Amino acid sequence: MDPAAPPLRLTFGAPHARPGTAPDFSDFPVPEAGAMRRPPVDTPAEEMRDLAFGMIRILDDAGEARGPWAEALALDDAAQLEGLRHMLTLRAYDARMLLAQRQQKTSFYMQHLGEEAISCAFQRALRPGDMNFPTYRQAGLLIASGYPIGTMMCQVYGNDGDPGRGRQLPVLYSSKAHGFFSISGNLGTQYIQAVGWAMGSALSGAEAIAAAWIGDGSTAESDFHAALVFASSYRVPVILNIVNNQWAISTYQEVARGSVGTFAARGHGFGIPALRVDGNDYLAVVAAARWAAERARRNLGPTLIEHVTYRAAGHSTSDDPSAYRPSDEGASWPLGDPVARLRDHLIARGVWSAERHAQAEAEILAGVIEAQKQAEAIGTLHQGRRPSPAEMFDDVYAEMPPHLRRQRQQAGF
Amino acid sequence: MATMTMIEAIRDALDLALTEDSRVTLFGEDVGYFGGVFRCTAGLQQKHGVARCFDTPISELGIVGAAIGMAAFGRRPVVEIQFADYMYPAYDQIVSEAARMRYRTAGEFTCPLVVRMPTGGGIFGGQTHSQSTEALFTHVTGLKTVVPSTPYDAKGLLLAAIDDPDPVIFLEPKRLYNGPFDGHHDRPVTPWRGHPLAEVPKGRYHLPLGQAAIRRAGTQLTVLAYGTMVHVALAAVAETGIDAEVIDLRTLLPLDLETITTSVRRTGRCVIVHEATLTSGFGAELAAQVQAECFWHLEAPVERVAGWDTPYPHTAEWDYFPGPARVAAACRRVMET
Numbered sequence: 001m002d003p004a005a006p007p008l009r010l011t012f013g014a015p016h017a018r019p020g021t022a023p024d025f026s027d028f029p030v031p032e033a034g035a036m037r038r039p040p041v042d043t044p045a046e047e048m049r050d051l052a053f054g055m056i057r058i059l060d061d062a063g064e065a066r067g068p069w070a071e072a073l074a075l076d077d078a079a080q081l082e083g084l085r086h087m088l089t090l091r092a093y094d095a096r097m098l099l100a101q102r103q104q105k106t107s108f109y110m111q112h113l114g115e116e117a118i119s120c121a122f123q124r125a126l127r128p129g130d131m132n133f134p135t136y137r138q139a140g141l142l143i144a145s146g147y148p149i150g151t152m153m154c155q156v157y158g159n160d161g162d163p164g165r166g167r168q169l170p171v172l173y174s175s176k177a178h179g180f181f182s183i184s185g186n187l188g189t190q191y192i193q194a195v196g197w198a199m200g201s202a203l204s205g206a207e208a209i210a211a212a213w214i215g216d217g218s219t220a221e222s223d224f225h226a227a228l229v230f231a232s233s234y235r236v237p238v239i240l241n242i243v244n245n246q247w248a249i250s251t252y253q254e255v256a257r258g259s260v261g262t263f264a265a266r267g268h269g270f271g272i273p274a275l276r277v278d279g280n281d282y283l284a285v286v287a288a289a290r291w292a293a294e295r296a297r298r299n300l301g302p303t304l305i306e307h308v309t310y311r312a313a314g315h316s317t318s319d320d321p322s323a324y325r326p327s328d329e330g331a332s333w334p335l336g337d338p339v340a341r342l343r344d345h346l347i348a349r350g351v352w353s354a355e356r357h358a359q360a361e362a363e364i365l366a367g368v369i370e371a372q373k374q375a376e377a378i379g380t381l382h383q384g385r386r387p388s389p390a391e392m393f394d395d396v397y398a399e400m401p402p403h404l405r406r407q408r409q410q411a412g413f
Numbered sequence: 414m415a416t417m418t419m420i421e422a423i424r425d426a427l428d429l430a431l432t433e434d435s436r437v438t439l440f441g442e443d444v445g446y447f448g449g450v451f452r453c454t455a456g457l458q459q460k461h462g463v464a465r466c467f468d469t470p471i472s473e474l475g476i477v478g479a480a481i482g483m484a485a486f487g488r489r490p491v492v493e494i495q496f497a498d499y500m501y502p503a504y505d506q507i508v509s510e511a512a513r514m515r516y517r518t519a520g521e522f523t524c525p526l527v528v529r530m531p532t533g534g535g536i537f538g539g540q541t542h543s544q545s546t547e548a549l550f551t552h553v554t555g556l557k558t559v560v561p562s563t564p565y566d567a568k569g570l571l572l573a574a575i576d577d578p579d580p581v582i583f584l585e586p587k588r589l590y591n592g593p594f595d596g597h598h599d600r601p602v603t604p605w606r607g608h609p610l611a612e613v614p615k616g617r618y619h620l621p622l623g624q625a626a627i628r629r630a631g632t633q634l635t636v637l638a639y640g641t642m643v644h645v646a647l648a649a650v651a652e653t654g655i656d657a658e659v660i661d662l663r664t665l666l667p668l669d670l671e672t673i674t675t676s677v678r679r680t681g682r683c684v685i686v687h688e689a690t691l692t693s694g695f696g697a698e699l700a701a702q703v704q705a706e707c708f709w710h711l712e713a714p715v716e717r718v719a720g721w722d723t724p725y726p727h728t729a730e731w732d733y734f735p736g737p738a739r740v741a742a743a744c745r746r747v748m749e750t
Contacts, residue, residue: 131486163519163521164518164519164521174517174518176521176522181485184510184517186509189505191478192474192475192478192479192482193478193479193481193510194482195479196480196486197483197485198482199479200484200485200486200488203438203464203488210482222474222502223506226470226478230475233469233470395515396515396554396555397555402670403667403668403670
């Protein structure tokens with residue numbers, strides 16, 4: 001035995017602040033907007049490791065779009081204004097559904113507050129036929145692809161207008177036509193499925209690519225690692241997104257990540273090019289997503305994107321974040337609010353104003369409320385028209401086997 | 414007609430499926446260039462190309478998870494888990510994802526895939542190469558679970574499974590790959606050659622999932638078995654001289670309850686045989702169904718013969734395996750009641 005050897009010990013990752021202490025992001029580096037280089041999409045992974053450690057940012061504090069990613073983006077004013085409307089729609093939708101849950105019109109809800117840019121912006125890189133494999137916090141993909149929010153509400157209420165027939169928890173939407181794969185309630189499972197879907201596309205000689213989504217906490221699941229192995233092994237046309245919103249319910253992202261490196265850097269262990277992006281910067285997310293989509297479409301293989309953001313609200317309606325983090329922590333988040341940043345950029349460009357913004361917010365909210373009225377006219381969780389309980393026995397198999405027919409009879413249908 | 418081993422019959426089915434349906438894609442550990450550790454895919458990559466039959470990283474979760482995505486895209490993945498004992502990392506994908514995809518999306522997304530796995534013991538494989546995992550699948554609604562016992566059935570059931578619109582777990586009793594093993598491990602190995610149920614027609618034929626087969630007609634006792642235990646049961650019955658009816662379930666879910674109950678109502682006695690451990694095994698489900706449907710016809714309690722509730726031991730394999738002597742003893746006990 002070596003008398004000089006210290007006793008062995010472990011390191012336990014912890015957030016910088018807990019309830020009762022002041023928020024502290026002092027060691028969270030925020031690189032300057034426009035500073036990150038934009039390599040050609042066919043650059044070998046090992047020659048662009050810096051992109052996994054820095055951060056692609058376009059919008060600066062003054063609302064200016066800066067740097068090579070902005071120059072390559074070429075997103076016109078109309079498209080940017082549309083992006084702003086998508087984010088405002090998602091925010092208004094969230095607010096109404098949160099209220100509906102408090103009014104017991106549904107059992108459960110999960111909002112996107114602070115993370116609206118990522119899903120709303122990402123969808124711009126996809127084409128009809130492409131497929132997202134989302135988590136529960138990417139409803140902006142649906143909104144940006146034109147899915148009716150009234151139908152989303154019907155899903156949340158589990159009423160007779162729910163295409164999923166009330167079988168899934170609220171917010172676990174599905175729409176093949178809108179490139180939105182059915183959300184699982186299990187974390188991480190969709191990541192490898194996205195890779196398999198894109199393999200299927202490539203094996204069929206098709207043109208569609210897939211986008212996988214996962215949260216910072218769920219990157220610890222084996223599904224994440226299997227997905228990276230398969231994506232790397234077969235150079236699969238897939239975009240592997242990680243949304244790092246700092247919190248996995250009450251667990252700080254450092255517990256899944258370790259205290260060094262970034263989530264994006266995990267791509268390099270598999271030879272997968274990786275980008276780390278300011279997830280509260282609508283333009284940066286579009287720029288990164290398009291870069292990755294081009295790689296996929298040109299058979300250059302997968303790209304990992306870490307979207308850095310902050311979950312400004314609770315994990316779900318069942319969560320009270322004031323129990324584990326300072327209640328004013330969100331206000332100190334260094335990357336700001338995604339809606340305000342795009343709004344300020346558009347105002348700085350002279351194509352938008354505070355008045356028009358307020359007017360747009362009111363119009364969008366009115367539209368959401370109108371859709372809500374129509375959805376509630378069909379029903380809510382406990383009232384109105386719901387799918388018949390007899391449907392409970394449908395779709396277990398394509399054809400109902402004898403034992404299920406017997407059970408349906410026993411249940412009285 | 415040519416006789417085939419079960420390996421050859423499975424390979425023939427896969428070859429046909431690859432030839433006739435461009436959506437069919439085979440993958441798994443060592444299934445590509447090498448053709449699988451049990452040789453079920455030998456030559457298929459060479460014949461059909463690497464994109465139709467390929468090797469994967471050692472990740473059962475990855476294999477099944479990728480197959481789910483591929484099936485959702487519209488292909489027909491037929492994947493191999495090298496041993497059923499290795500399937501546990503894929504279990505979440507099978508149970509929470511594949512089995513429920515149709516249900517949770519009201520039919521918008523489906524999972525027509527086949528997961529093939531060699532199952533069962535008798536090869537000195539120890540506790541990680543011998544397990545019979547069928548009850549872990551029959552308990553999961555949304556899956557179909559198939560266990561063939563002959564080369565003829567293996568081909569017809571596998572082709573039906575590949576064409577099925579829902580996920581199918583296809584358990585291949587590895588001790589039957591090369592011959593109709595009846596449990597007499599101390600006797601010379603019997604090959605499939607010359608066995609009537611090893612005569613495999615050329616070309617496509619389907620055996621519908623959910624239909625049992627009566628392997629021996631009888632009047633005094635009904636023996637329910639599947640996979641390797643069909644052959645063990647036939648040997649055991651022959652040794653007792655009891656006029657027993659031996660039913661090969663072939664598909665555990667959906668279950669052919671009608672064939673079972675018709676027989677038990679006639680014989681009034683029932684012995685259930687499986688190699689998997691006893692407690693909460695599929696035999697418990699069978700016993701419950703038999704007593705519920707045939708209670709007033711039963712002359713004796715239903716008996717189960719199964720693997721002991723221990724892990725599959727290595728050196729004590731033949732003391733663990735529910736061989737002909739144990740099955741015969743159970744048959745005699747049931748007849749004496």
